Amino acid sequence: MKVCTYRPLIAALLTAVLAGCVPARSPEPSVRPSVPDLPTGDKSAPMPAAGTCRLGNKDGQPLPDPTCTPGAINPAVTQGTIQDTVCKPGWAKTVRPPTSVTGRMKTSSARSYALAADQKGEYDHLVSLELGGAPDDPRNLWVEPGPIPNPKDTVENRLNQAVCSGLVPLATAQKAIAADWVTAVDDVGLQVTRGHVCLHDAPTRCASGRHGDTGEQLRTG
DSSP states (O other), X not given: OOOOOOOSHHHHHHHHHHHTOOOOOOOOOOSOOOOOOOOBOOTTSOXXXXXXXXXXXXXXXXXXXXXXXXXXXXXXXXXXXXXXXXXXXXXXXXXXXXXXXXXXXXXXXXXXTTOOTTOOEEEEESSOGGGXXXXXXXXXXXXXXXXXXXXXXXXXXXXXXXXXXXXXXXXHHHHHHHHOTTTHHHHTTEEEETTEEEESSSTTOBOOSOOSOOOOOOOOO
């Protein structure tokens, strides 16, 4: 076994190279930094104070303030219950709060984000109901400006298809859409090929058909 000794820098490097003793470089990280677990939904969680939240923007799309709207999940939806919840057509309607509740929440949320009370757009679940998002926790709802339906609806549908087809774990999809809905499909390793949702690293493995509910569209003003 060869033993490398270290002398002045240049000589040491030459000796190490000739002797085949150059230490291996540390591998580059191959995964994204871990995302913290999302909080369990709590309808009594406080609404952020007026003017304390700011909308973000990525690729021309609005993003919620991660401090005010980090996302929250429904504890009734787990990997073991998806077939009886988010993958069951019509299930989301059973947990969607009435507009009498979300209407009041939207007004308060608009104040939190310093938006006009009549701001047009969807009062949106960051982690959508079809991905097991908390239905009435202020931490999971934000006023998403723009048309209805909006581009985020498509992201939600694709992730739901991937989860219900077994391509992506539920928790992975939840964390990805909460962290950045604009890039969530790519972040979980999916690609869309000729309208089909498939794994990027195994493009022949694709979601099968439509699953669960699609497009929440909370039209509350």
